[in-house]
Amino acid sequence: MSRFAVAKDCVLGSLETIVAELLQAKQKFRRKSLWNVRNPFRPGSKEEQMVVWLTGARRGAWKDFVSGDKGDAIDLVAFGLQGHVDDGTRMTALEWIEDRFGLRSMDKGRREQLAAEARAKLKAAEATDQKRRKTSIDRARKFFFACHPTVIGTPAAAYLSARNAPIERVPNLGRSLRYRRDCEYWRAEGKPRMPAMIAAMVDVAGKIGACHYTFLRPDGSDKAVVEKAKLMFPETSGLVIRLTNGPSGLSAEDAAAQGVSGICGLVEGIEDGLSAAIAAPDLRMWSCGSLSGFRSVPDHAAVSGWVVFKDNDWGKRQAQEQFDLAIARLKSFRKPVEVISMPADWGKDVNDAIRSGW
Structure with a gap:
């Protein structure tokens, strides 16, 4: 050596x-x-x-x-x-x-x-880490399925309505969103419990690998007043939140099995995706959870092309660099890719733009 x-x-x-x-x-x-x-x-x-x-x-x-x-x-x-x-x-x-x-x-x-x-x-060390990751993923799966099976009629639904993304109007809603009334906020001393909207983050096979948490005020009027109201656990690379099933109404796996494919919209946030799904029901809609999540979106047989909704607060050089790399990777799948950028006066993202009445 x-x-x-x-x-x-x-x-x-x-x-x-x-x-x-x-x-x-x-x-x-x-x-x-x-x-x-x-x-x-x-x-x-x-x-x-x-x-x-x-x-x-x-x-x-x-x-x-x-x-x-x-x-x-x-x-x-x-x-x-x-x-x-x-x-x-x-x-x-x-x-x-x-x-x-x-x-x-x-x-x-x-x-x-x-x-x-x-x-x-x-x-x-790598073997120990693999064991830890498996334990964390198992914990995330069990937690998700232990949550209330729908957000309809809960403070999470009130929160989405306040964000102009009423869950009742979302076409072909997937099964990724659940509600937890007493979710532990682990970043604060004493680990207080509060309501939260829980989203399943899944891999290319549709298997849960992590959860996305949106902590809420008790009445769902807004996000909870905490250091960081949106968290993810555990690692989220290669995972997405499948918000809707597109016009076919089929899950990605069922669509692929039946030879059905269509355009998939990619957004950063859950609210953005639900708003876009209401405005463009012909898209299957997935959320990446964060800007870095765009870098590891998995390709899928149910997707024939991508429409990427770009937030306009990604102006920093390192953020733009991450986004450009993500787009280059999507193009490597050899499927059409279109980027839609939000004008600054419409708001920072799709949800803001729709709320502002564009």
């Missing part, structure tokens, strides 16, 4: 410790699959602007969404030491890693032994 390969294995084996040390990272925004950290070399940097992946094949990879800087585990050390990545800082990082792990004076046999131990540690 090369010096760089051995050093990289060592970094991956002790990644969390190195991230905490070099980037002064705290636990606040650490999740199982990734860790949001602050760029210590950019004044005013916020934790949500830089991320280090902690699991799977991307473990050790990182990206600063403001500057665009990114790289692998060696680059992470180089950046953490000197604030930029080039050939010189990579060599400095290599020397730092070798010194930290006592690699400089090791013979070939000891190097190979250490590399093998690091690989074994990484493999064990």
Whole structure:
């Protein structure tokens, strides 16, 4: 193995410790699959602007969404030491890693032994993560099916009506929305319970992989007054909320089995999707849950083309970059793709535009 390969294995084996040390990272925004950290070399940097992946094949990879800087585990050390990545800082990082792990004076046999131990540690960590993910997904599925089976007649319906997306008017509504009157808000101290609209986020086979939570005021007049009223659990990559079944009324799986396909509308938010479904009942409507969700929308045999509703508050360079990559990926499916952007004076999204009377 090369010096760089051995050093990289060592970094991956002790990644969390190195991230905490070099980037002064705290636990606040650490999740199982990734860790949001602050760029210590950019004044005013916020934790949500830089991320280090902690699991799977991307473990050790990182990206600063403001500057665009990114790289692998060696680059992470180089950046953490000197604030930029080039050939010189990579060599400095290599020397730092070798010194930290006592690699400089090791013979070939000891190097190979250490590399093998690091690989074994990484493999064990990945196995633990897979087990954790399965447990989390099972928990999300059980939670969804334990919720009230419809939002009709609940504060969630009142909330949607207030957002000009009355659930009773949505054509060919799917089975993705449920209601929970005493949902735990886990981000607040004491974990208070409050009403919530729960949406199933499913994979390409229609199997639930996560839940989307919209926490509400008791009467459903608006979102709950909390730090963040919309949350998702657990990881949501490759998942969507199937809001409607389009003009056929068939689920995506049943439509594919019968050779039926049609245009699918993609939106970020649930309210946007329901509003669009009322205005354009000829579309099957899916919500991605977040801007990043557009990057992993699964292709499906029931979809013959895509209409993507773009919010107009995605003006930041990194947001536009994410959206452009998402569109390029959708086009790679070799199906028609059309983007509809909301003019600023109509509101920030489809729901705002409809509420403003366009």
